[in-house]
Amino acid sequence: MRYNWLLAFAATVAAIAPASAQSLKAGIEAWQKADYDAAVAIWRPLAEKGDADAAFNLGQAYRLGRGVPVNLGAAQTWFERAARKGHLDAQTTLGLLLFQNGNQAGGLRWLRMAAEQGEPRALLIYGTALFNGDGVSRDPVLGYAYVSRSAAQGLGAAKATLEEMDGVLPLEVRKKGLAIAMAKAKEAPPPAPAKPVPARKAPREPVESAKPLAETAKKAVQSPASPATGAWRIQLGAFSKRASAEDLYRKVSGNSALAGRKPFYVSAGPVTRLQVGPYISRAAAQAACNGLRPQACFPVAAQ
Numbered sequence: 001m002r003y004n005w006l007l008a009f010a011a012t013v014a015a016i017a018p019a020s021a022q023s024l025k026a027g028i029e030a031w032q033k034a035d036y037d038a039a040v041a042i043w044r045p046l047a048e049k050g051d052a053d054a055a056f057n058l059g060q061a062y063r064l065g066r067g068v069p070v071n072l073g074a075a076q077t078w079f080e081r082a083a084r085k086g087h088l089d090a091q092t093t094l095g096l097l098l099f100q101n102g103n104q105a106g107g108l109r110w111l112r113m114a115a116e117q118g119e120p121r122a123l124l125i126y127g128t129a130l131f132n133g134d135g136v137s138r139d140p141v142l143g144y145a146y147v148s149r150s151a152a153q154g155l156g157a158a159k160a161t162l163e164e165m166d167g168v169l170p171l172e173v174r175k176k177g178l179a180i181a182m183a184k185a186k187e188a189p190p191p192a193p194a195k196p197v198p199a200r201k202a203p204r205e206p207v208e209s210a211k212p213l214a215e216t217a218k219k220a221v222q223s224p225a226s227p228a229t230g231a232w233r234i235q236l237g238a239f240s241k242r243a244s245a246e247d248l249y250r251k252v253s254g255n256s257a258l259a260g261r262k263p264f265y266v267s268a269g270p271v272t273r274l275q276v277g278p279y280i281s282r283a284a285a286q287a288a289c290n291g292l293r294p295q296a297c298f299p300v301a302a303q
Contacts, residue, residue, distance in 0.1 A: 024053055036067030055082040056090040088114055092122045104135040123150035124158040144177030164281035168231055232285040233277030235300045245274040257291030
């Protein structure tokens with residue numbers, strides 16, 4: 001008898017759950033079954049009515065080209081609608097998307113907002129920008145604090161960047177940064193209470209797919225507007241004649257991956273090595289190499 005009562009109670013709770021939550025769940029289930037057309041059809045009317053989760057999901061669909069053609073303009077529109085309603089993933093993804101596409105100021109504005117709420121990807125990118133003075137006033141102490149908070153949450157790229165910062169920043173600066181990081185962590189708003197319907201969360205696959213954008217955004221850190229710093233370079237080749245190294249640099253110097261950097265012609269016995277830099281970390285140098293493909297390239301520590 002009690003069992004029947006529990007079943008009835010569960011059915012009642014399901015019946016009174018918000019219709020939008022139930023519909024959002026149906027869209028997530030369709031997405032997980034790779035029925036992207038159905039998922040988009042479910043989310044669109046909800047997003048148009050102002051549902052932030054649905055707007056974020058729809059933005060991911062446009063960004064990934066699932067259920068709709070790839071359209072980064074439409075993706076940005078839906079991300080911004082969700083971001084303006086306080087959707088943390090939307091703020092981060094929008095910031096990264098804008099940063100990647102050259103709107104540094106707009107991207108950093110949203111990334112800062114997400115970073116203040118403790119989002120690890122936003123903490124990494126905004127913290128690195130602060131460290132470099134890239135699009136914001138240079139503040140290595142605060143930059144170290146932000147990256148430290150990101151690394152503390154387990155983000156691998158943040159751990160690697162923090163290790164590089166440890167190698168170039170004085171101990172006193174790092175201590176100040178850690179103190180700020182601890183204070184900000186205590187001031188961070190507590191986690192939002194669990195929602196009555198867990199399925200209102202954004203579908204996992206699109207959220208995870210957004211994470212590589214963090215590494216893409218790191219390629220742009222250290223703009224020509226501020227002097228590049230760091231202990232890493234990229235090596236493009238070794239030549240018997242310096243003139244050959246200079247010729248290669250002239251061919252690749254227009255590549256955006258080398259923006260704000262300068263060539264180094266390093267003599268090593270009978271050869272001249274062409275290196276370009278500096279870069280803040282090995283990861284940043286590797287990202288620059290990736291941007292130069294098919295040109296052979298690898299990161300090296302500055303001598």
